[in-house]
Amino acid sequence: MKPKTMKEKSKSKSNSRIMAVYILLLTALLATFVVSVCFGNVKIPADRLARLLFFREGEETELAILWKIRLPRVLLAMILGGALALSGYLLQTFFENPIVGPFVLGISSGAKLSVAAVMILFLDKIGRMSSFAMVISAFVGAFAVTGFILLAARKLTSPSSLLVAGIMIGYICSAVTELLISSAEDAHIVGLHGWSQGSFSGAGWDYVKVSAIVVGISFLLVFFLSKPIGAYLMGEAYAASVGVSVRAFRVMLILLSSLLAACVTAFAGPISFIGIAVPFLVKRALSTARPIVVIPACFLMGALMVSLCDFCARQLLAPTELKIGVVTSFVGAPIVIYMLLKKTKERGIS
Amino acid sequence: MIRLSDLSVGYHKETVVKDLSLTVKPGEIVTLIGPNGAGKSTILKTVCGALAPVAGGIYIGDRRMTDLSDAERARQIAVVLTEKKRTELLTCYDVVALGRYPYTGRLGVLSDEDRARIEEAMELTGVSEFADRDITTLSDGQRQRVYLAGAICQDTKVIVLDEPTSYLDIHHKLTLLLLLRKLAEERKLAVLMSMHEVELAVKISDRIVMVKEGAVQGIVSPDELADGDRIAELFNMSPELMEFFSFDFGKRGIDT
Numbered sequence: 001m002k003p004k005t006m007k008e009k010s011k012s013k014s015n016s017r018i019m020a021v022y023i024l025l026l027t028a029l030l031a032t033f034v035v036s037v038c039f040g041n042v043k044i045p046a047d048r049l050a051r052l053l054f055f056r057e058g059e060e061t062e063l064a065i066l067w068k069i070r071l072p073r074v075l076l077a078m079i080l081g082g083a084l085a086l087s088g089y090l091l092q093t094f095f096e097n098p099i100v101g102p103f104v105l106g107i108s109s110g111a112k113l114s115v116a117a118v119m120i121l122f123l124d125k126i127g128r129m130s131s132f133a134m135v136i137s138a139f140v141g142a143f144a145v146t147g148f149i150l151l152a153a154r155k156l157t158s159p160s161s162l163l164v165a166g167i168m169i170g171y172i173c174s175a176v177t178e179l180l181i182s183s184a185e186d187a188h189i190v191g192l193h194g195w196s197q198g199s200f201s202g203a204g205w206d207y208v209k210v211s212a213i214v215v216g217i218s219f220l221l222v223f224f225l226s227k228p229i230g231a232y233l234m235g236e237a238y239a240a241s242v243g244v245s246v247r248a249f250r251v252m253l254i255l256l257s258s259l260l261a262a263c264v265t266a267f268a269g270p271i272s273f274i275g276i277a278v279p280f281l282v283k284r285a286l287s288t289a290r291p292i293v294v295i296p297a298c299f300l301m302g303a304l305m306v307s308l309c310d311f312c313a314r315q316l317l318a319p320t321e322l323k324i325g326v327v328t329s330f331v332g333a334p335i336v337i338y339m340l341l342k343k344t345k346e347r348g349i350s
Numbered sequence: 351m352i353r354l355s356d357l358s359v360g361y362h363k364e365t366v367v368k369d370l371s372l373t374v375k376p377g378e379i380v381t382l383i384g385p386n387g388a389g390k391s392t393i394l395k396t397v398c399g400a401l402a403p404v405a406g407g408i409y410i411g412d413r414r415m416t417d418l419s420d421a422e423r424a425r426q427i428a429v430v431l432t433e434k435k436r437t438e439l440l441t442c443y444d445v446v447a448l449g450r451y452p453y454t455g456r457l458g459v460l461s462d463e464d465r466a467r468i469e470e471a472m473e474l475t476g477v478s479e480f481a482d483r484d485i486t487t488l489s490d491g492q493r494q495r496v497y498l499a500g501a502i503c504q505d506t507k508v509i510v511l512d513e514p515t516s517y518l519d520i521h522h523k524l525t526l527l528l529l530l531r532k533l534a535e536e537r538k539l540a541v542l543m544s545m546h547e548v549e550l551a552v553k554i555s556d557r558i559v560m561v562k563e564g565a566v567q568g569i570v571s572p573d574e575l576a577d578g579d580r581i582a583e584l585f586n587m588s589p590e591l592m593e594f595f596s597f598d599f600g601k602r603g604i605d606t
Contacts, residue, residue: 014482227458231448233437240400241431242451242504243424289439292457 018293021285025300029078032304036074036311037066041319073203074307076211080200080268081306082299083215083260085282086222088275089298090257093229094250095153095162098339101275102261104163105149106170107142108270111262113173113180114141120184131210131267138266142258145169150254199324200268200310207267214263218256219299225252226291233289271306272325273332278302280339305331351375352397352427352508352540357406359389359396365404366392370566372559376507376538379530381551383544384561385585390544391512393561397542398429398510410508424452428501430494430511442488442496443481446472449500464503471503472496475529491522495529502533509533511543515550523547527554548581560584 038044044052044062052058052066088101102108118137152165228249231239240246264271282297283289309327316322353373360366367389374380382390395401397408399415408415410426418426428449437445449471450464460468472478475495480488485496494514501509514530515523531554534541545551551558552572560567562584575581582592 224456227451227454227456230444230458231451233440234445234448235431237395237400237431238429238448240420241398241424241427241429242448243421244451245420283439287439288441288444289437290444292459 014288018286018288021282021297022300025297025304029300029304029307032307032311033074033078036077036307037070039311039315040065040070072205072208073200073310075208076203076267077200077307077310078303079208079211079215080264080271081274082303083211083218084264084271084274084306085278085298085302086219086295087257087260087264089279089295090222090253090260091275092279093232094253094257096235097162098280098343099163099276099336100166101273102142102257102264103270103272103275104170105145105166106168106173107145107149107166107258107261108265109170109173109177110145111138111142111265112270113177114138114144115266116177116180120180131206134266135210135214135263138262139259141173142262142265143255145173146254146258199313199321201321203267211263211267215260218260218263221252222256223292223295225249225256226295229291229295233291268324270325271328273328273336274302274305274309276339277332277335278305280335351411352542353409354397355407355409357393357396357408358404359392359401360404361392361401363404365564367561367564367566368404369406370559371406372569374508374540374542376540377534378556379534379541379543379554380557380559381543381545381555382559382561383546383548383551383584384567388561389564390561394429394510394512394542394544398427399423421452424504424506426506427508427510428504428506430497430501430509430514432513432516438484438486440485441482442477442485443468443472445485445496446477446499446503449502449504452504467503467505468499471499474502474533475499489522491518491525494518494522494526498526498529502537507538508540508542511541513544513546516546523550530554548575548585552576 034046034049038046038049042061042065044066048058048062049066052062056063056067084102087107091100091102091105091107092098115134115138118133148169149162149166153162156162156165228239228244231242231244232246232249236246239249261275278301279294279298282294282301285301286293286297288294306324306328309331310324313322313324313327316327351373354370357370357372358365358368359370370393372380382393384390392401396403399420403416410418415423415426446468447460447464450460450468451458454460454464469478472481475498477492477495477499480492480496485493488496498511498514501511511530514526518526527550530541530543533539552575555572557569557571558575559569560580567584568580570580578592578595581587581595582589587595
């Protein structure tokens with residue numbers, strides 16, 4: 001009976017580790033939320049926050065700042081941060097490669113180009129684009145690039161050449177977007193340039209609502225894919241052998257990751273590195289790759305990192321606001337470099 | 351029991367091996383041998399459902415395999431593939447538990463019965479002690495036994511293995527083969543596999559399928575291979591090579 005008790009002991013050890021990580025993530029997320037809504041040009045004392053938040057009672061300016069500016073911004077950063085991490089996780093599963101994400105594969109840039117084109121072409125006619133229209137146009141762009149990557153992946157079997165192809169597509173899409181924006185310089189699109197660099201400064205409640213719906217549904221679908229994702233970790237042929245309908249599963253992966261990336265790009269512009277760094281950190285922290293625990297943690301960690309980065313973007317050089325991509329690059333790029341080094345080292349040993 | 355009836359296999363309607371008819375009965379081990387590129391893996395991929403048959407049929411009991419859903423098929427045939435995939439941060443227990451995939455619910459949560467089956471399979475293959483170890487920290491031989499445990503707890507009547515002994519040292523090759531023999535007999539499993547090591551295939555198999563250049567050269571008993579002529583022909587080996595190869599290690603003065 002000895003080995004059994006040992007097994008049980010280590011099982012509960014791994015469970016308590018998972019529990020600890022989740023508690024830590026939730027606490028950190030809550031703390032970030034409080035700090036983000038309280039700090040800024042106008043400070044809102046934390047002791048007044050509860051009344052402002054739950055009873056909507058308090059000083060007029062504080063109410064306005066909280067409800068019109070900070071709350072939607074913080075919530076949007078959290079929702080989209082989670083979406084970004086999930087999108088990266090799905091792409092990594094699909095390509096069986098930990099160094100891919102919506103940004104490096106050019107998917108974010110494709111979505112950006114598509115939104116910018118629609119904005120510029122139709123802005124005169126329809127005034128401001130509706131939130132759903134932005135998501136849809138971003139999805140078209142994201143999906144077009146994903147389709148291209150899939151075609152390229154047939155020819156380019158090595159992961160590194162696939163990455164280079166993705167980065168190149170990203171550059172091309174960004175260049176075309178810049179071209180469009182520069183050539184259409186007029187009063188309507190003052191905000192367009194800022195958006196195309198990535199920022200949450202334009203967050204409003206309609207963005208929050210639409211992204212909550214799109215991301216919420218996508219999250220549930222991804223969560224219910226955790227069983228086939230688990231089998232897929234052992235390779236495509238293995239997944240098929242235990243009964244995964246591989247073709248339908250792969251289509252789901254691609255659609256969901258494109259949709260999530262598109263939603264982020266539509267409302268905040270392209271944000272780099274989070275999609276790669278978060279799943280990596282989460283798996284290390286949890287010390288397991290089991291999707292059913294990794295997926296919700298990815299969402300929480302993505303929400304945490306992006307809302308923290310957004311807070312830094314607001315506060316570091318206040319009143320000047322940094323682009324979110326500047327901060328996520330500082331945080332995310334070193335993690336990705338570390339991942340690459342670690343991978344090379346492992347390969348050296350085996 | 352699994353029956354292949356005039357089966358032709360290949361990619362995109364292009365035939366790689368044609369007209370294979372074979373029945374593997376419960377408790378029986380049948381091994382495919384032949385030169386590299388002969389189409390052994392293609393046959394096995396087709397049998398386990400990763401490729402559609404080009405012609406002919408595969409029957410499990412009296413049901414045609416192409417009529418089964420993915421989940422139904424997974425309850426009939428388990429597969430051990432030789433993939434050198436590095437999946438980090440999964441314990442051996444996690445990997446074996448994937449074998450219960452066809453039986454678990456939508457989220458893949460394990461029931462008590464699932465856990466009992468997993469532990470039983472791990473004990474049978476002697477990998478219980480590795481339950482909490484990361485799968486990447488195991489040796490190739492140990493890992494192969496973990497994969498086999500996964501296939502066993504999939505609770506099927508047929509197990510397909512693609513070159514299960516490649517990359518293993520001789521100790522682990524023999525351990526694995528003896529284990530397969532035991533499992534086939536005790537659990538009445540029909541085992542269909544491919545192997546490179548002809549001398550071991552002869553020792554372990556009930557029947558041997560010789561595959562070469564897109565055709566089945568014959569299905570023979572191990573004894574029928576013992577004189578070496580068929581092997582020489584199958585692998586295009588000259589008399590010098592055959593003399594060097596020689597089955598009977600005792601004759602060549604090598605301690606066995």
